[in-house]
Amino acid sequence: MDKKKILIHPYIPNSVPEIKAEMLNVIGVKTIEELYEDIPEELRLKDEMNLPKPFPSEYDLSRHVEQILSKNQTCQENLSFLGGDCWQHYVPAICDEINQRSEFLTAYAGEPYEDHGRFQTLFEYASMMGELLEMDVVNVPTYDWGQAASTSIRMAARITGRTEILISKTISPDRLSIIQNYCKPTVTIKLVEYNTTTGNLDIDDLKTKISSKTAGVYFENPSYLGCIENQGQIISDVAHSHGALSLVGTDPISLGILVPPSNYGADIVCGDIQSLGMHMQFGGGLAGFIATRDEERYVMEYPSRLFGITTTAVEGEHGFGDVTYDRTSFHDRIEGKEFIGTATALWGITAGVYLALAGPQGMQELGKLVLQKSQYAMKKLSEVQGIKIQFSQSSHFKEFVVNLDGTGKTVKEVNKALLKKRIFGGKDISIEFSELGNCAVYCVTEIHKKEDIDRLVQALDECLNEGEKRR
Amino acid sequence: MNNQTRKKNFHQAKWDEPVIYELSNKGERGILFPEIEQEIEDIVGDGFSKLPTSMIRQKPPNLPEISQMRVLKHYLRLSQQTLGADFNVDIGQGTCTMKYSPKINEKLASSHKLIALHPAQDEDTVQGILEIIYKLDLFLREISGLDKFTFQPGGGGQAILAMASIIFAYHEANDVSEQRDEIITTMFSHPSDAAAPTVKGYKIINIYPNEDGLPDVEALEKAVSNHTAGLLITNPEDTGIFNPKIKEFNRIVHEAGGVCGYDQANANGILGITRAKEADFDLCFFNLHKTFSSPHGCGGPATGALGVIDKFIKYLPVPLVEFDEEKYYFNYSVSNTIGKIRSFYGVVPAILKAYSWIMSLGNVGLKEVSQIAVLNNNYLLKKILEIRGASAPYAKGRHRIEQVRYSWEELYNETGVTTEDITCRMADFGFHMWSSHHPFIVPQPFTLEPTESYSKAEIDEYIAGLKRVVEEAYENPELVKSAPHRSVVHKIDTDSLDDPTKWAITWRAYLKKNQK
Numbered sequence: 001m002d003k004k005k006i007l008i009h010p011y012i013p014n015s016v017p018e019i020k021a022e023m024l025n026v027i028g029v030k031t032i033e034e035l036y037e038d039i040p041e042e043l044r045l046k047d048e049m050n051l052p053k054p055f056p057s058e059y060d061l062s063r064h065v066e067q068i069l070s071k072n073q074t075c076q077e078n079l080s081f082l083g084g085d086c087w088q089h090y091v092p093a094i095c096d097e098i099n100q101r102s103e104f105l106t107a108y109a110g111e112p113y114e115d116h117g118r119f120q121t122l123f124e125y126a127s128m129m130g131e132l133l134e135m136d137v138v139n140v141p142t143y144d145w146g147q148a149a150s151t152s153i154r155m156a157a158r159i160t161g162r163t164e165i166l167i168s169k170t171i172s173p174d175r176l177s178i179i180q181n182y183c184k185p186t187v188t189i190k191l192v193e194y195n196t197t198t199g200n201l202d203i204d205d206l207k208t209k210i211s212s213k214t215a216g217v218y219f220e221n222p223s224y225l226g227c228i229e230n231q232g233q234i235i236s237d238v239a240h241s242h243g244a245l246s247l248v249g250t251d252p253i254s255l256g257i258l259v260p261p262s263n264y265g266a267d268i269v270c271g272d273i274q275s276l277g278m279h280m281q282f283g284g285g286l287a288g289f290i291a292t293r294d295e296e297r298y299v300m301e302y303p304s305r306l307f308g309i310t311t312t313a314v315e316g317e318h319g320f321g322d323v324t325y326d327r328t329s330f331h332d333r334i335e336g337k338e339f340i341g342t343a344t345a346l347w348g349i350t351a352g353v354y355l356a357l358a359g360p361q362g363m364q365e366l367g368k369l370v371l372q373k374s375q376y377a378m379k380k381l382s383e384v385q386g387i388k389i390q391f392s393q394s395s396h397f398k399e400f401v402v403n404l405d406g407t408g409k410t411v412k413e414v415n416k417a418l419l420k421k422r423i424f425g426g427k428d429i430s431i432e433f434s435e436l437g438n439c440a441v442y443c444v445t446e447i448h449k450k451e452d453i454d455r456l457v458q459a460l461d462e463c464l465n466e467g468e469k470r471r
Numbered sequence: 472m473n474n475q476t477r478k479k480n481f482h483q484a485k486w487d488e489p490v491i492y493e494l495s496n497k498g499e500r501g502i503l504f505p506e507i508e509q510e511i512e513d514i515v516g517d518g519f520s521k522l523p524t525s526m527i528r529q530k531p532p533n534l535p536e537i538s539q540m541r542v543l544k545h546y547l548r549l550s551q552q553t554l555g556a557d558f559n560v561d562i563g564q565g566t567c568t569m570k571y572s573p574k575i576n577e578k579l580a581s582s583h584k585l586i587a588l589h590p591a592q593d594e595d596t597v598q599g600i601l602e603i604i605y606k607l608d609l610f611l612r613e614i615s616g617l618d619k620f621t622f623q624p625g626g627g628g629q630a631i632l633a634m635a636s637i638i639f640a641y642h643e644a645n646d647v648s649e650q651r652d653e654i655i656t657t658m659f660s661h662p663s664d665a666a667a668p669t670v671k672g673y674k675i676i677n678i679y680p681n682e683d684g685l686p687d688v689e690a691l692e693k694a695v696s697n698h699t700a701g702l703l704i705t706n707p708e709d710t711g712i713f714n715p716k717i718k719e720f721n722r723i724v725h726e727a728g729g730v731c732g733y734d735q736a737n738a739n740g741i742l743g744i745t746r747a748k749e750a751d752f753d754l755c756f757f758n759l760h761k762t763f764s765s766p767h768g769c770g771g772p773a774t775g776a777l778g779v780i781d782k783f784i785k786y787l788p789v790p791l792v793e794f795d796e797e798k799y800y801f802n803y804s805v806s807n808t809i810g811k812i813r814s815f816y817g818v819v820p821a822i823l824k825a826y827s828w829i830m831s832l833g834n835v836g837l838k839e840v841s842q843i844a845v846l847n848n849n850y851l852l853k854k855i856l857e858i859r860g861a862s863a864p865y866a867k868g869r870h871r872i873e874q875v876r877y878s879w880e881e882l883y884n885e886t887g888v889t890t891e892d893i894t895c896r897m898a899d900f901g902f903h904m905w906s907s908h909h910p911f912i913v914p915q916p917f918t919l920e921p922t923e924s925y926s927k928a929e930i931d932e933y934i935a936g937l938k939r940v941v942e943e944a945y946e947n948p949e950l951v952k953s954a955p956h957r958s959v960v961h962k963i964d965t966d967s968l969d970d971p972t973k974w975a976i977t978w979r980a981y982l983k984k985n986q987k
Contacts, residue, residue, distance in 0.1 A: 009836055011571055011764075013926035014843050023850040023927060027870075032842045035849050035870040036744060038713040043745045049613040054833030058575050061831050065579045065823070071599030074587035078596075082589040085814055092502050094539065098546045099768075100577065106555035108567050108767035109905065114483060114898040116959035117553035118769045121546065123976075124491045130977035131533040137976045140770070143625035144814045154670070177810035181636050185648070186672050230523040257519070259528050282600055283590035283815025284772065284822075294980050296971040305770075308974045309490070309981050312961045313953075318490060319963035323974045329666030331909050334675050339666035341628030342760060346768035349546075356491055356542045357501030360531035366504045371518030376511045395522045419593055427591045450508040 009056060075280070079452050080424035083399045083443025084224060085145065085172050086283050087275050089253065090447050092357050095277035099350045112321045119320035122345060123307045125352030129289055132255045132355065132363070133269050134262045136294035139304035141273060141287040141348040146178030148270035148288030149218065149249055153179060154338060155268060155290075155301040156216035156245040157187050164188045166209055168201050168219035170227070171249075173432045187215070196435060199227030199391035199401075201235055210242045216268075220249035221261060225433070226399030226441060227391050228258065236265025252276060252289070252351075254397045256363025257371065268292050277354030278347050287344035287351070300327050303338035366446055370398045373453065374444040380457045381442075385465050390436055398445050402426055405437040407464045415440070417463040423456055481901040482957045484551035491545060492978050495535035501542045533979075552959040554903065556767070560929040562851070563903035565874045565918025566661075566709050568737050568761035573831070576764070576824040585823060590815040594800050600819065601799035604792045607776075607826045614837070615735070615755050616748020617778035622759075622817035623788045627736040628663040629812055630756035630775025631703060634732040635668035636809040637754060637779070637786040638701040641730055644807055651700040651728070657686040659708035659876075662908050664734050673700060680912065684710045684865025691720055695727035705734040706750075707741075709908060709918060710864075711848065711871035721751040730754065730783075736775070738762045739922060740845045740873030743838035747778070754779050759818075763825035774821040788812045840923045844873050847921035847930060851875070854934045855919070858941055860885060864913050874920035876913050883915045888944040888951050890915045895962065896943065896954035900936045 008015045014023065020032075029035060055061040075088050082088070098104065103117065112119050126138035142148050153165050165183065167176065169191045176189075183189055190209050193202040201219055210217065217239040221229040229235075236246035247268045248261035253275035261269045269291045278285030292298040299306065308323035322328075329336030358366065378400050382389045386407035389400060404411055415425040426440030433439060444453065519527055537545070555561075561569035579585075588597055608620040624630035635654065642648040654668040657678045665675045676694045678686040686704075702724040707713045714720070721731040733747045733755035739762045747755040759765045760773040767773070779787060789808045790801035832840060849870050855861050860882025863875050879890050890906045894917075897904040907916035921930055944951045955961065967973035975981035 009832065009839065011573065011831070012836075012839055012843050012923045014847060014923070015839060019927050020843075020846065023846055027846075027849045027853050029849075029870075032846050035845050036713075036872075037870060038715050038872075039741075039745050040715050043715075043718060043749045045616075045743060045746055045749060049743050049834045049837065051610055051613055051829065051834045051837070054830055054836055056831060056833075056836070058831075061827060062575055062579065064830060065603075065827050066582070066584075068602050069579070069582055069584035069599045071602070072584045072588060073592070073596035074583055075589050075592075076583045076587040080589055080592075082591045084591060086590050088587075088589065090504070094502075094543050094546070096581075097543065098550065100581070101547070101550040102557035103550035103553040103555040104769050105577070105766045106557045106561075106569075106572055107553045107769045108556070108569060109564055109770065110554055110903050111894055111898060112963055113895060113955045113958035113960060114554040114901070114903060115769075117549035117551065120488070120490070120552070121549050122769075124978070126976055127490075127492065127978035128534055130979050134532075135977075136980040136983070143629055143771075146811065146814050147625075147629070174811050174814050178812065178814070181810045181812065182632075182670065184636075184639070184671070186670075228522065228526055230526055233525075255528065255532060257528055258522075259526050260532075264525075279586035280589050281586050282588040282597065282819040284817070284819035285586075286814055287772070294976070294983075299971070299974075299976070306976045308968050308976050309978075310967050310975075311964045313964075314961045317487075317960050319960050321963050321965055321968050323968045323976055326969070329662050333662035333665040333909070334669065334677070336662075336666055338670050339628045339632070339663045341661075341663050342626040342758075342767070342773040343628075343771040344625070344768075344773075345770035347772060349769060352491075353542065353546055355534055356537060356545070357539065358534065359499075359501055359536045360534045361500065361536070362502060362504065363534065364528075364531045368518050369504055369507055371521070372507050372511055372515050375515040375518055375521060379514065395526070415593065419596070424589065424592055424596075446504050449505075450511055 007056060075424065078422045078424055079455060081426050081442045081444065081456060082424050084427040084441045085174060086280050087443055087445060088280060088447055089275050089445050091277055091279055092354065094357060095350050095353050098353045099346050104346060104349055112319060119307050121349045121352055123309055123320050125348045128352055128355040129291065132252055133291045134260045135269060135291040137299055138289060138291045139302055139306055141289055141344045142304060143343050144286035144288045145249060145270065145272035146175045148290050149175055150179045150182035151303060151338060152247050152268040152270045152290055153183060153187060153216060153218060156247055158301050159297055160215045160243065160245060162213055162215035164190065164213040165215055166190050166192050166217045168192050168194060170194045170199065170223040170225050171220055172224040197393060199223060199225050199394045200229055200231055203231060203234060206235065206238055210238060210244065212242060214242055214244040216245040216247045218247040222251060222254060222397045225401050226396045227394040228397060232261065232264030254367060257367030273347060273351040276351035278350060287347035300324060301337055303328060303340050305340060369446045373448055374398050374400060377444045377453045380453060384457060384461050390439060399441050399443045401436065401439050402442050403437055403439050409464065410438055411440045414463055418459055421459045423459050483959050485959050486548040488545060488548045490978060492535050494537050494541060494545060497536055499536045499538045501537055501539050559901050559903065560925055560933045561903060562919050562921040562925060562933055563897065564905045565920040566737060568739050568920060568922055570764055570922040571924040572764050572766035573828065576827045579827055580820040580823050585820065598799055601792055603826045604822055605794050605799050607822055610829050611757060611776055611778055614742060615778050616746040617755060618781045619784045620776050620778045621787050621791065622774055622776050622822050623812045624775035624777055625813045625818055626771055626773040627758045627775045628667055630777045631663045631667040631734065632670060633777050633788060633812045634703060634754050635671045635673060637783055638730045639671050640786045640807055640809050642700055651698060653698045654700055654703055655694050656703045657708060658912055659710055660705040660734055661736060664703040684712050685714050688716055688719060691723055695723055699724060699727045699729040701730035701732055703732045703734060707872040710876045711874040712866050713872050717750045736761055740841050742841040743834065744841055753783055759821045759825040764828040765821040765824040772818040772821060774818045843923040848873050848875065851919060851921050851930055858938055860941055874918060876907060876916055876918045878913050879915035879917060882941060882944060886944045886948045888948050890917050892951045892954065893940055896940045896951045897936060898955045899957040902933060902936050
């Protein structure tokens with residue numbers, strides 16, 4: 001027996017020595033090394049890569065990875081109220097079934113023939129998003145909301161020929177950071193104040209800052225702070241009266257019950273589809289959408305793939321293909337709009353499945369359910385001694401800001417105490433929004449039962465007021 | 472096994488599946504959500520009373536109404552009309568590295584221990600996933616020779632944007648960002664190497680290939696100046712030809728004051744053979760959905776894993792994942808950070824899948840991946856050159872690394888059959904054949920990349936398919952030109968897709984424009 005056993009890895013069929021020899025023979029070389037003739041000696045890696053001993057057996061590999069993953073504590077094992085750009089909603093079983101299908105999972109960039117299903121599902125995704133948003137053009141999804149907002153802004157700059165953008169200060173700080181990098185050095189960003197009582201955009205400040213240089217005004221609804229902005233039309237009117245565009249970021253799952261931004265003057269709408277059937281995946285489930293009216297001057301500024309429906313050589317057959325492919329960087333590497341590449345198509349297909357399952361009634365019922373749950377949570381939390389609901393005059397969808405200034409404890413301390421009770425408290429924003437004090441964004445969705453909310457309230461009461469009661 | 476016979480009988484699924492709106496029946500339901508608890512309703516009412524009237528949607532969104540099984544069936548049928556890598560000998564989408572994405576990795580990434588994690592959870596509760604992120608960073612450091620990785624970019628394009636942003640921040644720190652306003656790349660590097668830096672305001676200098684298919688040292692010397700911000704380059708390029716002078720390229724750019732970024736989206740032929748470090752690159756990125764086996768997902772979710780040498784760590788997007796010998800944690804203290812490129816920490820499931828893939832192969836396995844990918848490619852090259860009408864421009868008689876850009880120019884001149892026609896006809900046999908990135912410097916181009924995943928028998932099967940189509944092109948060109956015949960649909964009308972009065976990007980736009 002050979003001392004050294006040759007291991008044929010299951011992922012590499014042509015490692016089989018006889019096959020290898022046969023192929024080398026066809027090529028006309030003796031060793032694989034000869035095929036690397038163009039890589040000079042000085043560029044060769046002399047040492048071995050220092051990688052851990054592998055687990056070629058699938059069982060060992062699985063055991064190894066599962067052991068590491070088991071160190072995680074999840075939102076399934078604990079009760080979570082975390083939100084802020086990533087949300088825990090129910091994911092229908094069929095969403096997972098479809099995005100795990102080998103056909104979709106392992107397809108990539110085929111033609112509208114052999115990849116017809118990819119084109120049709122993404123066209124349908126755009127169609128259903130279009131109805132939710134009441135807009136006629138929706139892109140094949142981009143990386144996330146941050147990218148979608150960044151591109152919306154750059155589109156506005158190109159459409160208006162202007163280079164300044166006004167952004168509501170209530171925006172998610174992470175998203176703002178993405179936008180800042182994406183705009184630098186071409187587009188200047190100015191922040192618009194918000195009312196710390198209502199959470200609404202400060203219209204006076206907007207009017208002071210807007211000018212003939214302004215390409216667009218960007219705000220979010222509901223905002224990162226959870227408030228529903230009811231001055232959408234006013235903001236859009238102010239933008240339009242200065243020749244600027246109205247850009248609105250939104251959470252599409254709220255649109256079963258909330259008026260879509262197109263109805264209050266938005267020209268470009270963007271947001272994240274993670275809530276529509278994607279698991280959170282530690283933030284890996286995000287995907288951004290961009291929507292506009294069907295006007296050439298808008299359509300031609302998208303960097304994204306846009307899939308359209310068309311006819312074929314056979315009467316009555318639906319075909320699909322790229323709309324105005326020439327505007328993309330795939331066609332023109334310099335003059336193409338921004339850039340396009342692999343982003344999040346599979347999540348687009350999945351969001352389509354979600355919307356098809358939910359239907360009009362489902363989206364409406366879900367929206368109502370979330371409203372009721374979050375309102376109940378706000379009411380119960382506000383009854384806990386020391387807790388104040390920030391922006392209580394405003395209305396909310398699934399997120400709201402809890403102010404702990406009256407408790408004498410920081411969000412961090414409270415969340416640590418909650419963690420001991422297997423509860424993940426709201427996202428700490430006391431550094432991001434220091435002007436609001438000691439605050440956290442809580443998120444309540446359809447997955448929270450009354451008993452879950454009651455458990456949170458009781459746990460908070462115990463964390464905050466236990467000592468007092470004992471006294 | 473008789474491959475010829477099998478191909479003859481191929482027909483892709485064709486369900487004539489309507490557009491989803493055509494399946495709608497008023498009142499049908501696809502899923503029900505929980506009922507509200509009576510106690511909650513008693514306290515808060517219907518929830519709407521708290522909303523400003525102007526913000527309440529009066530008419531529910533016009534979504535289709537379809538029962539659950541019919542929705543499932545619709546999507547399953549459409550899935551059957553999509554040719555994933557799991558179904559075909561997917562060597563026809565060259566540059567895309569359509570390798571096997573192991574199912575075990577899918578299973579692991581579907582664990583609730585990953586999917587049910589919120590990115591803002593307490594660090595103590597996510598030690599497992601942080602460990603995986605950190606260790607994949609360590610692995611890629613070994614594979615590239617660079618010093619620190621971030622997984623934030625959600626694809627190759629975003630990784631290139633991040634590289635351009637780092638280059639900008641670096642020159643800004645030296646107060647020369649306005650002067651250094653040019654990025655140099657090559658025509659056979661990915662289009663995003665030119666397109667993404669334009670977002671950062673850069674002018675682009677594209678270096679064309681010389682007669683050997685390689686960018687010229689002289690051309691580069693002419694291109695550099697005190698305006699040079701950096702170089703973004705692929706190697707091997709889309710041609711599969713390795714540029715042996717790459718180190719000299721980097722020296723020239725460094726001497727001009729530029730930063731050198733390596734587009735290693737596809738590094739499938741050189742794992743453990745040569746690295747960014749040995750060639751003196753400052754930055755590099757790997758696509759985890761290409762070389763490192765995470766599936767392509769119809770075009771994402773994906774990851775462009777971005778690595779830098781020490782000097783550039785301070786510019787990386789935040790947070791970085793670190794380890795203090797006891798605990799994994801997020802580090803937001805990065806002095807000159809470009810901020811954020813993508814929300815949170817990137818496409819975490821792709822990170823897990825790449826980790827798992829590397830842990831299955833190890834040092835020896837990774838090298839074997841590359842060596843077999845290169846073996847397969849040169850075998851394929853040999854066989855393709857035997858096909859009438861096909862050629863492989865540049866580097867005649869030399870071997871290639873992991874892919875080859877071929878040409879059907881001769882076939883086109885002799886038959887009038889184009890690359891696009893052949894692509895459509897290959898679909899009739901269950902194969903992809905991709906043309907190439909624009910612009911088509913190689914006339915009638917096609918790019919093949921066999922990776923390590925396909926057996927010799929499968930590669931032979933693909934070659935037999937190509938041969939057959941070429942025979943048809945010479946004998947009955949009309950058959951090829953009117954293809955596909957056995958795919959899901961027939962030749963599409965593309966004119967309407969470029970006509971603003973006709974294009975329809977959503978069903979509602981389609982109905983409006985077709986007055987239905």
